[in-house]
Amino acid sequence: MRILYVTTSFPVYSETFLQREARALIKAGVEIEIISLHAGENSFEGYPVIRFNKGSLLKLLYLLPLAFFRRGGALSAIAREMNVRKPASFLNFAENLLGFGAAIVLEKRIRDYAPDIVHCVWASAPAAFGMMAEALTGVRFSTGAHAYDIFEHGGDWLLQEKLKRAALVHVSTDVAADRIRDLCDSGKVKRIRRGLNALPQAREPRETCPSLRIVCVARLVEKKGFPYQLEIYRRLKEAGIDFEAKIIGDGPMEEEIAAGIKGLGLDDRVALTGRLSEEEVLEELQWADLLFHTGVVAASGDRDGLPNVVPEAMASGAVVIGSPVSGVVEAVEDGVTGFVCAPWEPERWVERCVELQVDAELRRRLSKSAREWVEREFVADRNTGYLLECLEVVSG
Template structure:
């Protein structure tokens, strides 16, 4: 471990509830890497039914604060994320004041108890507002990381006020893409230090050759295998993929589609697949362990990521599954939306099509399948991009600088006040 750089309190509403949880672990990965650089972190997250109040994951201690009773009523976060849960069950909005109040009290308590040097919030609301409020009370620097959904959606006047306060009070604000940066600047022009730092991926994962062979034997038949990894929800373009498969069948392209993930729209997808008579061409695995995903990517001929805008304003801010596919040296077909173009250069490191256009997806698939060597070269260039721009090492370097700069600036202000 590096010499201790400082102590950080990390606030997040998205964090694995237990080892092997389906919750995307990107905040855990970043925090663990910062921990290894000497930034000893304590994570504070909302409690969830069945989760431990206190535990250590990947060497990082996490505490989960209660905010509603009984615990079965703690339904704002997890299971697809707060935005999905608010959309599915509007009554969750009535629980937000309790969540914010509990998070505020817990943040103040742990910041004092742990004698932290910095508070880092993931998402501008409510974590960013809570972090900057407590940081100013205690005279601490704060970093607010905006992931996209918190600025693209939740656009009511009151919530926007809290977003603006968080962004303007933070010592440093980080965003994961150019699209997120534009959204932040549209909310406030008074952000003092705004940095574009994407979330990172493990570019050194290895597929298991035996698992890859079994995946292809089970799902690819004799034709090419198309793979999607992500939440099974409309905004991920899942219905466009089903329609794309109908188009490919009409054109007599003998491809198979494998949908990897879980989500609220799975029953609707299954119904649509059955109605279209695509049961022999489209299969769903449900949620799989993160350790197995590299083998599914390695088994793919093409990886698809056809995200589209959601009715509440959400768009794909970065798309970590896209970058994981790039790291696996696979050609990716994605949509020209949000921050995706920050990762993919059309025709060079992947293919971009318009959102909501299954026919365009089908044509792009046929084009790549007709020239496998071109797809191979595209995948190699994509991997090089993922290593250069999105590896955990590169991203951790950028966040380490942000932490150090925030603390240094805070000390200068403290010295000036004296």
């Protein structure tokens, strides 16, 4: 099968799940051509990545009239759909125009490559690309719909139109499926989880935890709930619980979080490590007793789906204490594969940490059940294989 794999930025640190998906597709023998519309690198593990040159959008001065001349009806239909709903933000407006424009500029390349399907990993710029590519070439497109693209500001500007046109809609959580099923034919919505290319070696939790080892791996942004997390650390220290915490990642809230750590007197307990490589993150998860995830709904409506670090930690033997917001509860069943606690109830987090620190059998039981969930639900080769089967059906 030949797939045109369209991303916003590829490969990038914050979207390792897409790298795993692409890796699994290549391993399955799929011929793929990867397009990155915005940023990323020129290659991925020796495989070329086509980074779209935004300067080439100047070609639209003559390519757009030509496209209307040849496919005026199809492009006029898209133009009418653009007037159905006002863009919620300038950024979302711009990324859709980028996707449309890139497809027009790259039309000849799409025709020459002759893919069986154009698979767009997000319902934002990539799906705009797929929508326009189908209008110009007749090649069907599929789209992912996962997190910010369906939640932030009520979802992408043209979300409903894209979902209706797509041959298949790939979601990775039940919460995403519930969000979009009313916007299109529910039969083409397929919930297929992401996955790990290789599971880390299973390990037994430490027999004793005189000092709890806690990690949080996340972009430093509003939806990760860091003000709540820092308050939890303050309460742990106040309760006399010995612990060491590492916040791994970078982002626009870095200075604010650093100031919060200092202001709460947590310098001796909580460290900001900055961005680490994928291999280094897995090493930290092997070191940790607990993973904290304090996700919330941001003011814009943005929220997590199922952060990939949650099943990564579950596979690595760290017990997850996670927020009930969004898709985390699909992996973390309270008292079975981890604990679910509202970030705004710090006393509950303290109670769970106390239990986990003193009860090795509880940590072993939760860790074992969590690993079993990952082995059942979160293996990239198996899940990507199912995605491939679905794409083969709709492209036929």
